[in-house]
Amino acid sequence: MTEPLDFDPYSDVFFNDPYEVYRRLRDEAPVYRNDHYGFYALSRYEDVAAAHRDWRTFTSTQGITIDMLTEPGTSDLLKAAQGSIIFMDPPDHDRMRNLVSRVFTPKAVADLEPMIRDLVRKYLDPLDGEEFDIVADFSGPFPVEVISVILGVPEADRQQIRHWTDRMLTREPGNPKPTAAGIEAALNIGIYIHRLAGEKRKRPADDMLSGLIATGLSDEEVAGFGLLLAGAGSETVTKLIGNGAVLFARHPDQWRKVTNDRSMLVPATEEILRYWAPSQYQGRWSNSETEWHGMKIPAEQPVLLITGAANRDERAYSDPDRFDVERPLKLNVGFGHGIHTCLGASLARLESRVAFDEIANRWPSFEVDESRCRRVNMSNVAGYSSVPVRV
Numbered sequence: 001m002t003e004p005l006d007f008d009p010y011s012d013v014f015f016n017d018p019y020e021v022y023r024r025l026r027d028e029a030p031v032y033r034n035d036h037y038g039f040y041a042l043s044r045y046e047d048v049a050a051a052h053r054d055w056r057t058f059t060s061t062q063g064i065t066i067d068m069l070t071e072p073g074t075s076d077l078l079k080a081a082q083g084s085i086i087f088m089d090p091p092d093h094d095r096m097r098n099l100v101s102r103v104f105t106p107k108a109v110a111d112l113e114p115m116i117r118d119l120v121r122k123y124l125d126p127l128d129g130e131e132f133d134i135v136a137d138f139s140g141p142f143p144v145e146v147i148s149v150i151l152g153v154p155e156a157d158r159q160q161i162r163h164w165t166d167r168m169l170t171r172e173p174g175n176p177k178p179t180a181a182g183i184e185a186a187l188n189i190g191i192y193i194h195r196l197a198g199e200k201r202k203r204p205a206d207d208m209l210s211g212l213i214a215t216g217l218s219d220e221e222v223a224g225f226g227l228l229l230a231g232a233g234s235e236t237v238t239k240l241i242g243n244g245a246v247l248f249a250r251h252p253d254q255w256r257k258v259t260n261d262r263s264m265l266v267p268a269t270e271e272i273l274r275y276w277a278p279s280q281y282q283g284r285w286s287n288s289e290t291e292w293h294g295m296k297i298p299a300e301q302p303v304l305l306i307t308g309a310a311n312r313d314e315r316a317y318s319d320p321d322r323f324d325v326e327r328p329l330k331l332n333v334g335f336g337h338g339i340h341t342c343l344g345a346s347l348a349r350l351e352s353r354v355a356f357d358e359i360a361n362r363w364p365s366f367e368v369d370e371s372r373c374r375r376v377n378m379s380n381v382a383g384y385s386s387v388p389v390r391v
Helices: 012-016 019-028 045-053 076-080 092-104 106-110 113-124 135-139 141-151 155-169 180-202 208-214 219-250 252-260 262-275 345-362
Strands: 031-034 039-042 131-133 282-286 290-292 295-297 302-305 384-386 388-390
Touching: 031 295, 039 045, 045 302, 092 106, 092 208, 092 219, 106 345, 113 135, 113 141, 113 345, 131 135, 135 141, 135 219, 135 384, 141 155, 141 208, 141 219, 141 345, 155 180, 155 219, 180 208, 180 219, 208 219, 219 252, 219 262, 219 345, 219 384, 252 262, 252 345, 262 345
Parallel strands: 039 302
Antiparallel strands: 031 039, 131 388, 282 302, 290 295
């Protein structure tokens, strides 16, 4: 007898391996209602992409995670992050995105490669022993250094931002609300960047925070940007590289394709993002009633757009549960879609490609001890906190 379908984004199943549940969602309940937490969910590729594009119906102004969406206007984390572009819709969103997007143009991002490669080498070069932890020793520390250089965060403070972000996103099983330590961490990041913005206003430098201040943004708006970019910049790449290391260890034939032909780094990065996305869903608030597959999503309801399920949809991908670095490229919703596509998506892709390029230079073969791997328990972020590697 088949067990009742239960999609619980705060369960061990979700944290560790939600893909069988995702398959059942797509097949049995493409419009899913979770009465326990009080949300609807879309899981098929075409539905998720369409809802992402329809920002008028599915707004992010009420929050992007279940704890925010089920406590509209009262969430502690939403209050801490007010002023961030991720919680804006047009026209405010357009104005803010235009101000910051110049930092992430293709040319601007490409120009960052020498700095990124230097930081990648800084953290990889000491790892000469037979065993190390590719997350704790490498993919955890280096991405926050990259985004901190861009923002203008002093070197001594950069790793503290990563630790605050980890605590901010951590969730206890069965509980959608952040821990007390997580709320404190979110406030600490906001206070820190607000204070840093004040210092940049007095003594501008050649960095992103100073540039935003020069456009006329308030310290609160600059802090909102900084909170978003510091968090996303430190978490996404960390999880993408950790996930990729485990996948390549499981599929050494795919790793050989990358080590033998570095042009494969581009599709390989996309395949990791498709197969095990660091961000599994994006939360939205329904402004009006819609109908999908004969079922209605009422107005004024939390809705999860499950990009992690969409990118495994057999309606969109041939043999989607096969990890294949030669898979033809198509629209990948792993970094979201529509107006709220991740601002730093091109930067995250570049960091990941450079990281795997430098790993391939050092270790054409490696093994992962999966019995000692540890996954994170986080709100909408999936991946590893520990991946022991033998080389």
